Amino acid sequence: MDSKFKEAAIYRRIAEYLKWVELGSDRLTENxxxxxxxxxxxxxxxxxxxxxxxxxxxxxxxxxxxxxxxPRLPSDGELLIRLNEYTHLAIPDEAEVIWSMPDDRP
Structure with a gap:
């Protein structure tokens, strides 16, 4: 991934989401x-x-x-990220739970 894409706010939210899923809310700042x-x-x-x-x-x-x-399509299911040619390898089947819309919020 080109490093410029990592500067995008959406990328930062996805990174924060993964940190929250893995480590919990206390590892994120209030902001x-x-x-x-x-x-x-x-x-x-x-x-x-x-x-x-x-x-x-x-x-x-x-x-x-x-x-x-x-807009979400039926094929997206509950995933936060649409699987496509750029993301399908990044999201293995067993990680689908991690990438699903959470019931709770940080």
Whole structure:
């Protein structure tokens, strides 16, 4: 992954999400918890999923491109990230639980 994509806010929320899942809320700052909670609430309330594709151009919401939140499709199930040619190898079958929309929030 090009390092510029790691500067995107969506990428940072995904990284915070994984840290929260693995280590718990106490390993995030209050600011990180608030941003992550807001991000997860947005995905849930608007029925959105995160997409990574290096061809996604920058826009007003993401100056680096590569990331977007888009309407959830039935094929997305409960996953936070849409599986595609760029993410399918990054999410092994046994990790599906980690990548599913959580019932609780940080």
């Amino acid at each position: 990180q918890r608030e941003r992550l909670r807001s991000f997860l609430d947005k995905l849930h309330e608007r029925n959105l999923v995160v997409v990574f594709d290096p061809e996604i151009p920058p826009d007003a919401h993401n100056k680096y491109g590569g990331w977007a939140t888009v």
